[in-house]
Amino acid sequence: MSDPSIKIVLKNVSKHFGKVRALDAVDITFAPGTLTTLLGPSGCGKTTLLRLVSGLEPASSGEIWFGDDNVTQLSATRRDVGMVFQSYALFPHMTVAQNVGYGLRVVKTPPDEIRRRVHEVLEMVAMDGFQRRYPDELSGGQQQRVAVARAMVLRPKVLLFDEPLSNIDSKLRRSMRDDIRRLQQASGITSIYVTHDQAEALAVSDEIIIMRSGAIEQQGPPQALYHRPETTFVANFIGESNVVDAELKGAGEDRQIVFGEAVVDVTADMPLTNRTGPVKLSLRPEVLEIKPMGDSASSQDLRGVVVQRAYMGPVIEYSIKTTVGELFTRVPAYAVQFTENDEIRVHIRPEDIIIIPENDRDHV
Amino acid sequence: MKIQTQRQPGEVSPWAVFSWLLMAITAYGLLPWTALEYGLGDFTAEEWGDALGWQHARPTLVLPILLTVLTPFAWIRLSGKISGWLWAVVSGLAIGALFVGFTITGTSMGLGAGTIIMSLAALLAIGAAEIGFQRGDTFIAGAVIFVVFMVAVFIFFPVWEIFRNVLVDKTGAFEPFQFFRIITSFGVGRVIGNTLVLAFTVGLATTLFGLVFALYAVRATTRIRYLIRVFYILPIITPPFVVGMSLILIFGRAGMVNDGLMFLLGPAGLLTPEGSPGLFERSGYIYGFLGIFLAQTLSLTPISYMVISGMLASINPAMEEASLTMRASRWGTLMNVTLPLIRPGIANAFLLGMISSAADFGNPLVLGGEYDVLSTEIYFSIAGAQLDFARAAALGIILLLLSLSIFYIQKKWIGKKSYVTVTGVETAGNVTPLPRGLQRGLTVFIVVWFLLVGLLYFSIFLGGFVKQWGADYTLTLSHHLELWSKGLGSGAWPSFLHSLSYALLAAPLTTLVGVLIAYILTRRKFIGRGIIDFGTVLIFAIPGTVIGVAYILAFNTAPIELTGTAVILIITMAIRAMPVGIRGGMSALSQISTNLEEASLLQRAGSLRTIRSVLLPLLKSTIVSSMAYSFIRAMTTVSAVIFLATAGTDVATTYILSRVESGDTGVAVAYGSVLIFTMLVFTLLVQFFLGRARTDKQVKTQ
Ligand SMILES: Nc1ncnc2c1ncn2[C@@H]1O[C@H](COP(=O)(O)OP(=O)(O)OP(=O)(O)O)[C@@H](O)[C@H]1O
Numbered sequence A: 001m002s003d004p005s006i007k008i009v010l011k012n013v014s015k016h017f018g019k020v021r022a023l024d025a026v027d028i029t030f031a032p033g034t035l036t037t038l039l040g041p042s043g044c045g046k047t048t049l050l051r052l053v054s055g056l057e058p059a060s061s062g063e064i065w066f067g068d069d070n071v072t073q074l075s076a077t078r079r080d081v082g083m084v085f086q087s088y089a090l091f092p093h094m095t096v097a098q099n100v101g102y103g104l105r106v107v108k109t110p111p112d113e114i115r116r117r118v119h120e121v122l123e124m125v126a127m128d129g130f131q132r133r134y135p136d137e138l139s140g141g142q143q144q145r146v147a148v149a150r151a152m153v154l155r156p157k158v159l160l161f162d163e164p165l166s167n168i169d170s171k172l173r174r175s176m177r178d179d180i181r182r183l184q185q186a187s188g189i190t191s192i193y194v195t196h197d198q199a200e201a202l203a204v205s206d207e208i209i210i211m212r213s214g215a216i217e218q219q220g221p222p223q224a225l226y227h228r229p230e231t232t233f234v235a236n237f238i239g240e241s242n243v244v245d246a247e248l249k250g251a252g253e254d255r256q257i258v259f260g261e262a263v264v265d266v267t268a269d270m271p272l273t274n275r276t277g278p279v280k281l282s283l284r285p286e287v288l289e290i291k292p293m294g295d296s297a298s299s300q301d302l303r304g305v306v307v308q309r310a311y312m313g314p315v316i317e318y319s320i321k322t323t324v325g326e327l328f329t330r331v332p333a334y335a336v337q338f339t340e341n342d343e344i345r346v347h348i349r350p351e352d353i354i355i356i357p358e359n360d361r362d363h364v
Numbered sequence B: 001m002k003i004q005t006q007r008q009p010g011e012v013s014p015w016a017v018f019s020w021l022l023m024a025i026t027a028y029g030l031l032p033w034t035a036l037e038y039g040l041g042d043f044t045a046e047e048w049g050d051a052l053g054w055q056h057a058r059p060t061l062v063l064p065i066l067l068t069v070l071t072p073f074a075w076i077r078l079s080g081k082i083s084g085w086l087w088a089v090v091s092g093l094a095i096g097a098l099f100v101g102f103t104i105t106g107t108s109m110g111l112g113a114g115t116i117i118m119s120l121a122a123l124l125a126i127g128a129a130e131i132g133f134q135r136g137d138t139f140i141a142g143a144v145i146f147v148v149f150m151v152a153v154f155i156f157f158p159v160w161e162i163f164r165n166v167l168v169d170k171t172g173a174f175e176p177f178q179f180f181r182i183i184t185s186f187g188v189g190r191v192i193g194n195t196l197v198l199a200f201t202v203g204l205a206t207t208l209f210g211l212v213f214a215l216y217a218v219r220a221t222t223r224i225r226y227l228i229r230v231f232y233i234l235p236i237i238t239p240p241f242v243v244g245m246s247l248i249l250i251f252g253r254a255g256m257v258n259d260g261l262m263f264l265l266g267p268a269g270l271l272t273p274e275g276s277p278g279l280f281e282r283s284g285y286i287y288g289f290l291g292i293f294l295a296q297t298l299s300l301t302p303i304s305y306m307v308i309s310g311m312l313a314s315i316n317p318a319m320e321e322a323s324l325t326m327r328a329s330r331w332g333t334l335m336n337v338t339l340p341l342i343r344p345g346i347a348n349a350f351l352l353g354m355i356s357s358a359a360d361f362g363n364p365l366v367l368g369g370e371y372d373v374l375s376t377e378i379y380f381s382i383a384g385a386q387l388d389f390a391r392a393a394a395l396g397i398i399l400l401l402l403s404l405s406i407f408y409i410q411k412k413w414i415g416k417k418s419y420v421t422v423t424g425v426e427t428a429g430n431v432t433p434l435p436r437g438l439q440r441g442l443t444v445f446i447v448v449w450f451l452l453v454g455l456l457y458f459s460i461f462l463g464g465f466v467k468q469w470g471a472d473y474t475l476t477l478s479h480h481l482e483l484w485s486k487g488l489g490s491g492a493w494p495s496f497l498h499s500l501s502y503a504l505l506a507a508p509l510t511t512l513v514g515v516l517i518a519y520i521l522t523r524r525k526f527i528g529r530g531i532i533d534f535g536t537v538l539i540f541a542i543p544g545t546v547i548g549v550a551y552i553l554a555f556n557t558a559p560i561e562l563t564g565t566a567v568i569l570i571i572t573m574a575i576r577a578m579p580v581g582i583r584g585g586m587s588a589l590s591q592i593s594t595n596l597e598e599a600s601l602l603q604r605a606g607s608l609r610t611i612r613s614v615l616l617p618l619l620k621s622t623i624v625s626s627m628a629y630s631f632i633r634a635m636t637t638v639s640a641v642i643f644l645a646t647a648g649t650d651v652a653t654t655y656i657l658s659r660v661e662s663g664d665t666g667v668a669v670a671y672g673s674v675l676i677f678t679m680l681v682f683t684l685l686v687q688f689f690l691g692r693a694r695t696d697k698q699v700k701t702q
């Protein structure tokens, strides 16, 4: 078999349901063989995008390409797509073997080969031996595995997952997501994965797409999204974030970021280094260090007062009132501890400051 | 693995196109183009030959020539969507031309023309799908076109004919005010008033009693509540007029009650003082409002019971428990919590009762006496020598509008709120029992009711075995022998076999179309869906007598002449039973997640395969029970078929009614009891097998 990986391209794709613009002129490229996660608030159009790619829903305008084929006009039946539904959608009147072998029967595979391939794919999802069970005789996790097996058995060009793990308890979810990732990498099938769980997204994806009201907010590898969010929306959506107002000042070598009483030199790899004026910064809770007032002060520190403290086992979370607003921090439990109303300093290392390039259309 | 190279959506193989073309051309060559004089059951070779298209009229040769010229285009692909447009436009125009041609020449279509229209419709579907209708899904496009076609021909067209007949006079001249002249003429106002009074009181009574039965079935702690589950089967399997007949047996002039009173208080009665002329005279009180009211209440209460008990069973017991824990009494809970919760169900039952009462034809027919209502007046406008079609049509319109408006009130006002599935669901443990006093009172009431119903059915059964009810109660087999022992060609057999065979054909047909309509309405969105939607509303709301009149008006002349044939009876039975299939299909489909179908599509299965492999197995029990119920309805229906059955095509119910009219009550009730018994056995068998099938494999649909 030749390399099964294909590129998926959406060109200017829109989808309207009456007046609702579920997708608004979206351009995306899914690289061959990657697993891309769609992440975004409820109703932002993730499922819609998936359904357009699958062909279950026709696009209102725009084109969808699988590799060199324009599939925009192809019906779902002919697109060569596998999909795992949130509800699994296993056929209740068929056994596991019949469910998985259904597509093979449809494309008229000889019975022997059906049996062999069903066995093969069930083995991959660790469900071999369950062939004769009916879906209602399986646990949620097992049904999920069967659904994955069914989606993969025809070796589709594209695999789609719509919140496949949302009906599974959190412990199992972790191992299932790793399994899906492993299977996807082994098969090399270009995959799109919708989830609400950002930890899941960070763990399984090659790329993440953050969506917002029918449009793409940012696309990139997990690290890039985490460390270089382009909008406050992304900064808040991936991981937790304190977004504060700051100002870029000076020129050339002497450029500085000023927020509250803190003044930090701009380093070369920060974005927007040639601009002056107000910007927003994202400060991740885990990069903020808290020091007692007495320690040697630096110009990069903010003064603050602890307003709330929560013990979380390995970490302690503090809310700190500062001149730039309330900051939320998370520090290891072994560090020096503070109590409410302690006056402290918040120390931020320059390399941990994230400048959000986009000037705010989005208020959070 | 390589994806199939680019194909136009909806493109079907050239052979499919070719086979429809071939079918049309063959039908033109071999099948009668025009209707045969005596139908397909009785013809000579010569008649057949004369009816062929080219024999009948040379210009019709255009059609096969056109189709032959088109044949190469099954293979020749025109660029873009031109092929699709070609097929759609040519077949659409051809269908239109055929209808216009037959209409203006006043010719009736034959089997050949019908087959050709069907083939053209298939080509139209293929073309429409290629253009992109239904996203290029040929099967669904075909199904939609088929359903639209059916609804247009067998619902819209006949209903339109009713209106047309009111607007033109006997000579065919336009007469816009005829309708008002008719409805302001003698007695029509009284008829409408009678209908409304009856419908309203029956609505109230059935609702009240339905509520009583529902409360009792769901909440009582006695044993007899199990009997209630049986009792709602009875009216389903009983032809509507049989309840009326049994009332006559008991309360009629020669009925048991009159007899008894005569025996005690009549001129020579036991308790009558010597020499007195008697304190009592036979009375016909049962004929008229009282009798119809009683018969309809008895036969419609189970419907109201099913609606209300479905609602009652769906109440969360916690709400009532909450009320009880707040120290409300059982009475208070019933009045302040339970009843308000089921208010939509009660309103629904009331409206259903009204519609059913207004539409009922059988009971007013046998019990009516002086009390005339719309449904019987429609019949009497046409029956006998009257043949006043305009009057029948005008009354039909009033009845239809009455029924439609109640239906719309029901749909808009409470439709959403009362969407409970009507099943015999066993309620979960902790329901709040009835207040003790109430339960005792209701028990007495229900026992009396059951005794009365038992007495009625017993009298029907017994009536078939006595010489002359009211005069000579000697037991005899003569009625049954007359019906059943004179060979298959006489007695009850011809009508019974007609009923059986028509119903056996109508049941699968109506279920198929009904479930198809349900599928289209729940699963498909497209322009023109409103047509099917409105057609469905009509199917649900149209009273049987109105259908009967409409069909007589629509199918008695060219271009579609069907009166006197078995076909029209089968279609009528199918239309009358169609709500069963639609409702069953709707509720079953709403339980099946569309994801299942989508999963199947993504496994490369087309929509036909998806329906066959995924939907049909999941709908199996719905389909079987709809078919069984449709069969029963087809066997017991009377209101519409009475207009359409002829000497050669009479069915069980019309035969019985004709015997009632000629005064052979014994024969009539003998036949009626056999019919009820057959239906009962059939129902029990179906329930037994369905129950078995369900426990075999509990299928869970999400
Ligand atoms: N069939 C439909 N008809 C009308 N509107 C629809 C339809 N499907 C989706 N929408 C609308 O389109 C928008 C996007 O819906 P979509 O299901 O894609 O959101 P989602 O991102 O998957 O949300 P969730 O995370 O809740 O699953 C919503 O506003 C939704 O109401």
Ligand SMILES: [Mg+2]
Pocket (backbone or CB within 6 Å): A046, A047, A048
């Ligand atoms: Mg979704």
